[in-house]
Amino acid sequence: MGCRRRLINPDFRVPSMKVIVIVNPHAKNGMALKKFTRLIPICEKEKIDYWITAAPLDAVHRMKDYLSRHPDEKVIFLGVGGDGTMHELINGAAGFPNALIASISAGSGNDFGRHYSSFPFTEQSLRWLKQWDGKAEKQDSVYFKGDKSGWFVNNLGIGFDALVAYSANQSFLKKWFNRFKLGKLIYAFYLLRHLFRYQPQEMEIWLDGKAHRYKDVWFITAANQPYYGGGMKIAPSANSSDGILDMIIVHQLSRWKFLAVFISVFFGSHLRFKEVEHLSGRKVQIKVFSEAFIHADGEFGGVLSEKSPLWIQLHSKSWNHIRTDKHGS
Numbered sequence: 323m324g325c326r327r328r329l330i331n332p333d334f335r336v337p338s339m340k341v342i343v344i345v346n347p348h349a350k351n352g353m354a355l356k357k358f359t360r361l362i363p364i365c366e367k368e369k370i371d372y373w374i375t376a377a378p379l380d381a382v383h384r385m386k387d388y389l390s391r392h393p394d395e396k397v398i399f400l401g402v403g404g405d406g407t408m409h410e411l412i413n414g415a416a417g418f419p420n421a422l423i424a425s426i427s428a429g430s431g432n433d434f435g436r437h438y439s440s441f442p443f444t445e446q447s448l449r450w451l452k453q454w455d456g457k458a459e460k461q462d463s464v465y466f467k468g469d470k471s472g473w474f475v476n477n478l479g480i481g482f483d484a485l486v487a488y489s490a491n492q493s494f495l496k497k498w499f500n501r502f503k504l505g506k507l508i509y510a511f512y513l514l515r516h517l518f519r520y521q522p523q524e525m526e527i528w529l530d531g532k533a534h535r536y537k538d539v540w541f542i543t544a545a546n547q548p549y550y551g552g553g554m555k556i557a558p559s560a561n562s563s564d565g566i567l568d569m570i571i572v573h574q575l576s577r578w579k580f581l582a583v584f585i586s587v588f589f590g591s592h593l594r595f596k597e598v599e600h601l602s603g604r605k606v607q608i609k610v611f612s613e614a615f616i617h618a619d620g621e622f623g624g625v626l627s628e629k630s631p632l633w634i635q636l637h638s639k640s641w642n643h644i645r646t647d648k649h650g651s
């Protein structure tokens with residue numbers, strides 16, 4: 323009788339995955355948490371754990387702690403937030419082959435979801451992940467080491483764009499702009515603010531052992547996937563599973579032409595300008611001659627100084643991603 327009951331109880335027939343949802347309560351000014359609150363009953367019913375982060379980097383520490391205590395358990399971490407949240411999940415999972423990453427885009431930029439795919443904010447997504455028994459896609463990630471170190475999977479920037487991102491993220495105006503759903507305008511505001519003061523500088527790049535030197539560099543982007551800054555195609559041909567990093571160098575432009583090039587990035591047509599160089603490789607070293615800001619996946623990545631270079635290295639197929647498909651989306 324006991325045996326019969328087991329056969330008809332779906333909980334006994336279908337092996338289920340360990341799923342942990344990680345929610346950034348600050349993403350998109352609290353919208354991510356507000357929407358997630360509606361999914362809490364299904365998490366409780368399906369025994370899906372959820373962590374609402376308490377502070378920046380909380381997700382990284384908790385994931386590392388959990389994964390080191392459960393080295394033999396396959397775990398799906400589902401990030402609910404924007405690119406900053408997914409950057410934390412990538413760093414929390416780094417070095418743990420048993421971690422699988424999925425996302426629900428719920429931030430302001432969402433370039434991670436735009437490229438890697440994002441699950442809809444629904445109960446079905448959670449149920450589908452809980453019953454998931456597919457094959458994860460292997461994707462490339464990139465390690466960087468300078469003033470700070472870590473991993474990125476979207477892009478890393480040095481120079482003007484990193485300065486704009488830093489200023490916008492620190493600004494008290496950001497919340498205010500977000501409140502009126504004008505979050506992207508804060509970047510335009512700081513772009514214009516820095517445009518007429520910024521001093522482009524000489525930079526040296528060693529790419530797979532070959533040296534390249536550029537004068538008056540506005541910024542350099544190392545791209546693992548095409549999207550950047552909330553939908554701009556900075557590296558249209560970048561592919562996150564080809565083992566190659568795309569390098570975009572914007573240099574020797576007047577301020578007005580720089581603005582024109584920057585706008586053309588929205589349409590992916592900036593590579594036609596002779597001042598925009600496109601290189602590719604796996605191992606990069608960048609040297610600056612005066613201080614330059616760094617961002618990694620849009621998050622502050624430290625300040626590069628003339629004293630020591632920045633090291634970047636692509637690691638092929640080094641993390642596991644769960645893509646949405648017709649069942650999950």
Ligand SMILES: Nc1ncnc2c1ncn2[C@@H]1O[C@H](COP(=O)(O)OP(=O)(O)OP(=O)(O)O)[C@@H](O)[C@H]1O
Binds near residue numbers: 349407430431
């Ligand atoms: N509990 C928390 N309190 C404050 N900040 C947090 C918390 N959890 C995560 N963060 C930080 O929030 C920042 C923004 O996260 P995310 O990018 O996901 O949201 P967003 O709304 O898209 O923000 P942004 O507009 O800055 O991209 C990240 O730097 C992340 O480290």
